[in-house]
Amino acid sequence: MLLALAGPAVVALAAEDITGEWEMAMDFGGRQSFATLTISKNADGSLAGKWGSADLANVKFDGQKLTFSRTIRFGDNEFTMNYAGTLKDGKITGAFSTDNGEFAANGTRKKPISPVVGQWDMQYRAGERDVTGRLTISQKPDGAFEGKWTSERGESAISNVRADGAKLAFDRTSKFNDREFKSTFEGTSQGDKLTGMFKSERGEMPASGQRFGSALIGKWELTSNSDQGPRTRILTVYPDLTGRYESFGGEIPIKDLKLDGDQVTFVIEMGFGDRTFRMDFKGKLQGQTLNVQSSSERGTVDLTGKKLEQAAPQASAIVGTWEFTREGQDGTRRTSTLTIKPDMTGAYKMRDTEFPITELKVDGDQVAFKVTVKYNDNEVPMTFQGKVDGATLKGEFTSERGAREALGKKVN
Known part of the structure; x- marks a missing residue:
């Protein structure tokens, strides 16, 4: 290729x-x-x-x-x-x-949600003591990540949050009474689990986390009945437990979402001219069913909800091995492969030699990365931009010498 x-x-x-x-x-x-x-x-x-x-x-x-x-x-x-x-x-x-x-x-x-975004119930062991806390990772509109650590014991500040695919790293400053401790974390998320390592002057401490609210995260179809017949709205809950409520095609950010066991509450506010219209929702989560009641100055409405899809980050469609075949100038059929791992690292293999890819970015069905391949004694930096369409990856490799189309098929 x-x-x-x-x-x-x-x-x-x-x-x-x-x-x-x-x-x-x-x-x-x-x-x-x-x-x-x-x-x-x-x-x-x-x-x-x-x-x-x-x-x-x-x-x-x-x-x-x-x-x-x-x-x-x-x-x-x-x-x-x-x-x-x-x-x-x-x-x-x-x-x-x-x-x-x-x-x-x-x-x-729309940009895909990073798999590290969410609320994670973390636990690790420091010496003879078990430590627990909730780690919240969110992403700002400019793409930067920020974090927060809440615990019943001491105070902690999260800073310098970095995410690359499913990999997460940050710095943490913890205060206990008059003492202050600094540590770093590096880990990887996979589905609803986050595993990694805290490192400090005291040594290394393996840590694990479970995504909080995973059963609620996703897209829900809420239906109510009236004299005009059934009416449907869409509630989408994101991994960081923010969300949107769709009504008549418009999406309204939800506020104050809380999940306590199987009890769910949230609020939406809509504006009509100079007026603000508030609706309070409370309900119960049971597997793939979410039954809620909305209350406003106009009364109450019962809604029955069913889950449509999961909004939590899943392995990207790009994950796997892609095979590219082309015909050389001498008529020889040549094959190269691109392999993307769930942690969003990968390699491009050509002529039995693997070259690591860098700066992998996945935006919806759009894919881009960089790779430097060696050809005889030459190093050739290349960039790839393409689109995933089912089991096909179509795009273009570009170097200082020009550009060439590339078409790959997924083999596993």
Whole structure:
């Protein structure tokens, strides 16, 4: 798969890919609202779309301009909005047109949740003493990570949080009475488990953690019944136990989510003009069922929930071994492989030699990494950018000598 080393290659600028999930933001009278736009490709090459959980119509994209129609239904009433936007540099900029005018709706591609994000019930042994605490790892909008440690004994501050795929590292300063202790942690998450090692001047202390709230994390379909028939909302709970509540296609951040045993409570606040409308939710979690009751100034509503999917980080679709085959200039069939491990490390193997990959990034179905391969006495730094589509990985390797397309298939 090495780029041809003889002669330059011509690099063609490809149109940006519109498929995938997009985080859309809108402004209504100074109040920000969110929604998830999902664009997919049908077998015949046409496009389909969803705004939240609702289907879109007439989805079209010409390489730059995106258009679609969205219909909203209130009981027996419905109205349609038409969207027109432009995709440039990974951002969608556009607006909805309605009978009452236009309003902007702009989006960026949704980023995958790091597998280390969440609340972890940690335990380790320091000397003759068992230590427990809850470690919370969250990610800020700018991509930086931050941490918090809560415990019934002493005070601890988490700093310098780093995450690379499923690997987590941070510094911890602990205070007990008038004494202060410094330690570092390095570990790896796998599903709902976090294992690693604390290191300090006292030595090494193996530590393990279990994800808190794993049964609640995911996407839930909540249904209520009324005189107009059943009405469905979507509740999404993220690994750090933040979340969003979807109603009529808009997503409202939930507040004060608490999980105590099987008891769940949270709050949402919606704005209508100068008014703020509050709804309090309380319910019970039983396996794949979440039964809740919402209370507001308008009364109470009972909702029955079923789990749709898991939102906790799972092994990425990129994990595994990918085989690339190409025909050399002499007609010889050559095969190379790319192997990605669950901890998001990996290697590129060519001609029986493995080269470690670096700076692996997975953004939805988009994949990028760097690798330096050796060819005779030459070192050739390359970057790869591509897209996972089921068992296919299609992209492009680029070096100082140009670019070449690469197509791989998953072999395990």
